[in-house]
Amino acid sequence: MRRILTRAGSVAAVSMLALALGQPAQAAQPAEGDTVSAAARATYFEFTDGTDTFVIKLTDPAKIRQARNILSGADTEHRGVMGTVVKTPASYNKPWTYHLDPNSVQFFGMAMEVCDASIAYVDEHLDEVGGALLPRSTWCPWQSKLTRELPRP
Template structure:
């Protein structure tokens, strides 16, 4: 009986030792995954400036979650859209000749006047963007309001 208890005790000790080593290894894997998340599937959202609609692409999971919170009424303050203009058209954002860089998109409630312009005004004066019009290509249409998520094109 004593030999059985010794074997059981040894087995329990080995199991606890294995668990003790596995926990930090699992924590390291979890932190590595957080530092380098897998590619998030792109999501597309529409906003309006009161006259026109514009589509943005988001690829960051936190920003996608934030956009969905705005649409679902969880976030009622940061409903406007800002970001860096990319002077090339995107297939998901027709008829506009530009879009926003997905990694630059943010949601805001207040911003400076220097980055405010309507969707159509930016489109009509795209060659001036980045200079006197919308310095650093930062666009923050004050009247913008995120309205809905749309299916991927």
């Protein structure tokens, strides 16, 4: 009887070890309450409006996950990119003289006409953004489509 219990315990231990080793590795995620700088978790994505390309920076883990789901085809409802125009260039978004506030970026399926404009048109008329062009500086190019995730600059 003693030998049977020892063997059963050994089989259980080996099974648990195999199960634990067979699990996929998980990326280290900050525990709730841990602070990780936005720069440390920044992820960059490129989108096109059918003519030009534009780079956005995301720092919110949920938005990063959503962007990856869009690229993988898991999310087919939210293909467009929307956000608040910041009238200064960003090093990761050359040659454009503006960028989107990373905290404002959203993905959409449908949007109002008042926020639609091409990448180049916004750049050419940047002084008008926030007024008659793109009220509240909200930009939602209807033809926008995420194309890829970029390596960190």
